[in-house]
Amino acid sequence: MTKRYGDAAKGVDALGGVDLRIAAGDLVGIVGPSGSGKSTMLQMLGALDHPTSGRVLFDGTDLAAMGDAALTAVRRDEIGFVFQQFNLIPTLGAIDNVEVALVPAGAPAAERRERAAAALESVGLGHRSYHLPSELSGGEQQRVAIARALVGGPRVLLADEPTGNLDSATGEDVMELLSRLNGEDGHTVILVTHDESIASRMDRVVALRDGAVVHDVRPRRASAPFGP
Numbered sequence: 001m002t003k004r005y006g007d008a009a010k011g012v013d014a015l016g017g018v019d020l021r022i023a024a025g026d027l028v029g030i031v032g033p034s035g036s037g038k039s040t041m042l043q044m045l046g047a048l049d050h051p052t053s054g055r056v057l058f059d060g061t062d063l064a065a066m067g068d069a070a071l072t073a074v075r076r077d078e079i080g081f082v083f084q085q086f087n088l089i090p091t092l093g094a095i096d097n098v099e100v101a102l103v104p105a106g107a108p109a110a111e112r113r114e115r116a117a118a119a120l121e122s123v124g125l126g127h128r129s130y131h132l133p134s135e136l137s138g139g140e141q142q143r144v145a146i147a148r149a150l151v152g153g154p155r156v157l158l159a160d161e162p163t164g165n166l167d168s169a170t171g172e173d174v175m176e177l178l179s180r181l182n183g184e185d186g187h188t189v190i191l192v193t194h195d196e197s198i199a200s201r202m203d204r205v206v207a208l209r210d211g212a213v214v215h216d217v218r219p220r221r222a223s224a225p226f227g228p
Contacts (some may be wrong), residue, residue, distance in 0.1 A: 032194075039192060079156045082142075094144045138167075
């Protein structure tokens, strides 16, 4: 897989010839210096962009061959996104911030509220459902963001520097949560980080430099294939 920005003469390869297979239930850390291609990799895996050459397969289907409606369904139903910025709506309480993720799917209001409440409980914030983001700590806001990513029932959770805006102790709490979601609930978690202590907790570490994989430590435990 290659991703090139710009034309053939003056463009830049953000990813060059990457060949990567991720299995269901993996806990994967993607690491590397700034500009190494980490965020571009996550965009490819999350169906937010297409490679310039090569393919990204999800359950054997080439994402680039999907129509807009099918791609939207994959992003909505199969993949949850967590970012360094919490991206919460400041005027909405925690439960409403989670529930809003279900609106595009057209679920009934009562079902949306029930699922949002369950998602908040799963991240340990059921008791903070009606607090505004300004009334929550940074770690709690990130937990709300994780609940929002989970509420649609995705199999895959993509996290881009999810602890980047948190102190070390709070970041550790968030990592404990992601590890639990992976180990107990079976979510495939793919996490971009520059933090070596965070990366050391992953079952697999993929290191990028200049858009190429330079190191790939395999997971310690067996898992079923995710994609071909």
